[in-house]
Amino acid sequence: xxxxxxxxxxxxxxxxxxxxxxxxxxxxxxxxxxxxxxxxxxxxxxxxxxxxxxxxxxxxxxxxxxxxxxxxxxxxxxxxxxxxxxxxxxxxxxxxxxxxxxxxxxxxxxxxxxxxxxxxxxxxxxxxxxxxxxxxxxxxxxxxxxxxxxxxxxxxxxxxxxxxxxxxxxxxxxxxxxxxxxxxxxxxxxxxxxxxxxxxxxxxxxxxxxxxxxxxxxxxxxxxxxxxxxxxxxxxxxxxxxxxxxxxxxxxxxxxxxxxxxxxxxxxxxxxxxxxxxxxxxxxxxxxxxxxxxxxxxxxxxxx
Numbered sequence: 001x002x003x004x005x006x007x008x009x010x011x012x013x014x015x016x017x018x019x020x021x022x023x024x025x026x027x028x029x030x031x032x033x034x035x036x037x038x039x040x041x042x043x044x045x046x047x048x049x050x051x052x053x054x055x056x057x058x059x060x061x062x063x064x065x066x067x068x069x070x071x072x073x074x075x076x077x078x079x080x081x082x083x084x085x086x087x088x089x090x091x092x093x094x095x096x097x098x099x100x101x102x103x104x105x106x107x108x109x110x111x112x113x114x115x116x117x118x119x120x121x122x123x124x125x126x127x128x129x130x131x132x133x134x135x136x137x138x139x140x141x142x143x144x145x146x147x148x149x150x151x152x153x154x155x156x157x158x159x160x161x162x163x164x165x166x167x168x169x170x171x172x173x174x175x176x177x178x179x180x181x182x183x184x185x186x187x188x189x190x191x192x193x194x195x196x197x198x199x200x201x202x203x204x205x206x207x208x209x210x211x212x213x214x215x216x217x218x219x220x221x222x223x224x225x226x227x228x229x230x231x232x233x234x235x236x237x238x239x240x241x242x243x244x245x246x247x248x249x250x251x252x253x254x255x256x257x258x259x260x261x262x263x264x265x266x267x268x269x270x271x272x273x274x275x276x277x278x279x280x281x282x283x284x285x286x287x288x289x290x291x292x293x294x295x296x297x298x299x300x301x302x303x304x
Contacts, residue, residue, distance in 0.1 A: 001013070001014050001015075001016065001033070002014065003033055003044055005035040005037065005038065005040060005042070006040065006042050006046075006169060006170060006171060006172070006208065007035065007038045007040040007171060007172065007214060007217060007218050007221070008035060008037050008038050008040075009172055012035050012036065012037050012038075013035075013036045013037075014033040014034060014035050014036065015033065015034045015036065016031060016032075016033055017031075017032040017033060017034050017041055017197065018031065018032055018197070019031055019032070020032055020043050020203060020204075021197075021200070021201065021202050021203045021204070022202060022203065022204040023202050023204055024055065024059055024204060024205075026047050026051055026052075026055050027043070027047065027204045027205065030043050030044060030045065031043075031044055032044075032197060032203075032209065035214075038213070038214050038217040038218070039211045039213035039214035039217065040208060040209070040210065040211075040214040040217075040218075041195075041197060041208065041209035041210075041211075041214075042207065042208050042209070043206075043207050043208075046169045046207060047169075047207075049169065052169075052205070055205060056129060056205070057129075060205060072277060072281065075274065075277050075278055075281060076281055076285075077106070077107070077109050078109055078112075078113075079278060079281060079282065079287055080109070080162075080191075080287065081109035081110045081112065081113040081162075082113045082116070082117065083232075083287045083288060084110060084113070084160075084162065084189070084191060084298070085110065085113040085114055085117045085119075086117070086288075087298060087300075088158070088187075088189060088300070089117070089118075090228075091187060091227055091228070091300050092157075092158070092187070095118060095119045095120065096119070096120045096121060097120070097121050097122075097123065098114070098119055098122050098123070098157050098158060099122075099123040099125075099153075099155065099156050099157045099158070100114070100122060100123065100124050100125065100156065100157065100158045100159075100160065101125045101126075101127075101151065101153075101156040101158070101159045101160070101178075101181055101182075102124065102125070102126045102127070102159075102160045102162075103126075103127050103148065103159065103160065103161050103164060103178060104127065104128060104129075104161065104162070104163070104164035104167075105126035105127065105128050105133070105137070105144075105160075105162075106128060106130075106133055106162075106163075107133050107136060107137070108124075108126055108133070108136070108137045108140065108142055108144075110160060110162065111124045111126070111137070111140070111142055123143075124142055124143065125142075125143040125144075125145070125151060125153065125156070126142055126143065126144050126145070127144075127145045127146065127147055127148055127150075127151065128144065128146070129146060129147070134146065148177060148178065148181070151181065153181070154180060154181045154183075155183045156181050156182050156183060156186055157183065157186050157187065158182075158186060158187045158188075158189065159178055159179075159181060159182050159186070159187070159188050159189070160189045160191075161178070161188075161189065161190045161191070161192075162189075162190075162191040162192075163191065163192055163193070164192070165190060165192050165208065165210070166192050166193060166196075166206040166207065166208050166209065166210065167205060167206060167207060167208075168207065168208065169207050169208075171208065171218060172218070172221065172222070175188075175218070175222055176222065179222065179224075179303060182303050183303075184303060184304070185302060185303065185304065186302070186303050187227075187300055187301070187302055187303075188219075188224060188300070188301045188302075188303065189298070189299070189300050190215065190219075190297075190298065190299045190300075190301075191296060191297070191298040192210050192215070192296065192297055192298075193206075193209075193210070193295065193296055193297075194210060194211060194212070194231055194236065194293070194294060194295060194296055194297045195209060195210075195211060195236060195293075196209060197209045198236060198240060199236065199239055199240045210297060211297075212229060212231060212292075212297055215229060215297055215299055216229055216299070219299060219301050222301075223304075224301035224302065224303060224304075225301060225302045225304050226299065226300075226301045227300045227301060227302055228299065228300050229297070229298075229299040229300075230290045230291075230297070230298060230299075231290065231291055231292055231293060231294030231295075231296065231297050232286075232287070232288075232289060232290045232291070232294050232295075232296055232297075232298060233285055233286050233287060233289065233294045233295035233296045234284070234285050234286040234289070234294065234295050235286075235291065235293060235294060235295075236293050236294060236295055237293065239295055
């Protein structure tokens with residue numbers, strides 16, 4: 001089959017991967033295809049941009065089957081932000097007065113992690129489509145904007161895209177626009193899921209599924225120098241095994257353990273509970289492990 005590839009930006013030979021798993025009717029009757037040239041996996045046909053805007057405004061953050069807002073997930077977001085900053089520290093020579101543009105920042109966990117982990121006087125700008133996130137960030141002194149077009153400065157040392165590109169129908173055009181805001185020798189950091197079509201019950205609303213090959217191809221196409229690209233987190237095969245095993249065998253056991261934990265947690269302070277949960281999440285998801293075929297991919301590239 002030949003289809004338009006959103007990374008190659010031309011008609012390419014593609015392989016059918018399977019049916020797109022969705023809940024909302026916007027994503028119904030769609031399939032996933034993999035480009036043989038660049039390795040990107042994409043939904044066909046792409047939903048219209050105005051329909052996607054409506055979906056993100058009215059549906060996405062209101063359905064926990066699609067995006068979790070649990071207490072454990074909040075701790076997960078904090079840990080991920082901290083691990084991202086640890087990774088960035090390997091490549092950032094001067095951690096003082098760093099000027100950062102965080103595109104699709106969510107609540108702004110990355111801002112908190114920069115401040116917590118030794119970066120001094122970070123000048124932090126963020127974009128996010130969610131009004132509550134924008135209000136929260138603005139209240140914390142963050143320069144927060146609804147979209148990239150509202151940002152006047154174009155001399156950033158670092159641009160971050162964390163769990164953003166998989167939602168974008170035109171990744172090449174999107175990144176070309178973003179790179180206009182990055183100064184020469186500035187860094188672009190990308191973090192996203194790897195082959196989440198292999199383990200997510202509902203893939204919605206991801207439009208693209210990345211592999212290390214496809215992300216590397218995209219970075220090279222933009223004329224960037226790739227400094228590092230690595231998988232991290234739990235090995236995907238183990239994640240899939242754990243999820244399948246838990247579904248088939250451990251539902252009742254997990255419920256019992258959770259009841260015991262709730263009783264135990266009543267005897268602990270909030271900080272003790274949080275520390276315990278962080279330890280459990282690290283053990284489960286292996287945030288600080290790198291390797292091939294993992295849950296996530298991250299890359300850092302320089303604009304020469």
